[in-house]
Amino acid sequence: MDAFFALGQGFLVALEPTKLLFAGIGVLLGTAVGVLPGIGPALTVALLLPVTFKLDPTGSIIMFAGIYYGGMYGGSTTAILINAPGESASVATAIEGNKMAKAGRGGPALATSAIGSFVAGTFATIGLAFFAPLLVQLAVSFGPWDYFALMVLAFVTVSATFGESPLRGLTSLAIGLMLGLVGIDILTGQARMAFGVPELLDGVEVTTLAVGLFAVGEALYVASRFKGNPEEIVPIKGSLWMSREDWRRSWRPWLRGAALGFPIGALPAGGAEVPTFLSYVTEKKLSKHPDEFGHGAIEGVAGPEAANNASAAGTLVPLLTLGLPTSATAAIMLAGFQQYGLNPGPLLFTENPALVWGVVASLFIANAMLLVLNLPLVGLWVRLLAIPQPWLYAGILVFAAMGTVAANPSVVEVGMLFVFGFLGLLMRRWDYPVAPMVVGLILGPMAEAQIRRSMQITLGDPLVFFENPGSATLLMLAAIALLAPFAMKGLSRFRAAED
């Protein structure tokens, strides 16, 4: 009941004209970057961090959340119309969605993904409002050892469990952790890994790393493979309205997608890819028309699209209640909280309820705005795809330069942007995931602070991590999550040998 009351208060905050404006800008930007291939919500929020530094914290965070949700909507448009998913979360949508568009059913495909996103996003946001207070109650009793164990679990799942190669994922994480060491040690005031460069004493800026890896790295990568022929856009044919048959076949996948996306998004399972693919496979299994899969089955669009929006809301549960990011976008949003001196976690719910509940309430509003923006106006968004790629990427680089230079106009900072950009290129070419490095940079110093706090409380007894039921369970889960991919690889090799 308390949550209900708090959410009502949140709506009072979220319905203020300025907050509505922030939410509106957020969903517009989010949809635009979702539609444009190559830039996603994580990069956009990273670019906006220095810009929003002096703005109202609640408004800015409402805007970031709007960008996150908007990116999930916009990504589906690109996936359906040009078979180039704007986000990894839309890969599953592209499989059936592009087939539907080519068969002249692009309208219903876009409609089912927008309405499905709305339905799932709304249910998942209700879930967020309901579960967040429960998790906060649990988190109040968490000791530093529990937080440390939780972060170890997040490290492992983000880098090793769900990636293609645990070795390359962990390498990306390790380099992120190493970058997190740079700067002055909080407890003793000593400089670490600064090599006598004064600019490095403040540490490596999350913005610089994210912009370098995501924006500069992506631009270099696309340029290196650019052949001058633009993607073919399938024009939207047919009515945007779904037939009664389409509705009948869509509503169950929407609900199932929401049911898969929300909990998996809330777990440290590395973002939206897992639930979208699970949803796709589930729909394929349950469908009455399995023969249509691969030729444009509407269930294969409805389910994954619902799942990716629900997982975006799910991601916000651990972010708001524990301060634990489980996707790249959430990691950057955490940096957004930190730039205002706010630390997400149980304390934030008691210290600044207006902000937390205002953000939650604004998600409902953002969802409704997105439905309006995406259904009737989809034709406008598609025009964005007509921007020539040279200008698009040149513009992205200009904004990347802006973000870095606005935060800190120094040669060292721009030099780091340069280095991280080429690192991003190398990682894309050699197939190393980028997100674990950003998570490592953000969570590494936090994990170190927690482990040192634990050791101070227990006077240096490392057994506390195993004697405490909470941290012991979490560390055990982390160990399983680390070993599982190797075990499964061994298993599949065994099977391959048997064949």
Place this chain on the structure above:
Amino acid sequence: MMMSLLARRRADKRALVMGLALIVLAIVVERDAAAQTVASTYGIGPTAMPIAVAGFLAVLGVGHFVAAFRDGMPVPEHADGIAIAWIALGLIALLLCIAFGGGFVLATTLLFVVTARAFGRRVLLADAAIGFGLGVSIHLLFSKLLTLSLPAGPLERLFYRSS
């Protein structure tokens, strides 16, 4: 059969390079930690985490050596080195503009033109105009609306005098 398998499993060069790089990083982190002088009185000090990270990096380096002789790494597509060089040039121009006070607008104009060139465009003047316009509008947005300052050069000073 056995011979062809062995031939295929010649060491993967990229994995070896990465392994070596990781070992070097591990040594750098460890050396830096070893140079620390202040230790905590109780609990764990500022060197514990760097040493753990160094160990982690070293283990991953060895992991890459093992991978080099087993599965290797995915083979990347052919890359257009000239396009990469153009963008690198643009970033260096940005760096020089910051270092020698060339200002933000000049830097973004250069970066825009050169990136468009990397993507195969050769319409220099039009691109320069777009880059310039973008730079000026961002600069105005920052200085007037957000009251944040971007580095100013001769172009920006000219602009303020006239406005």
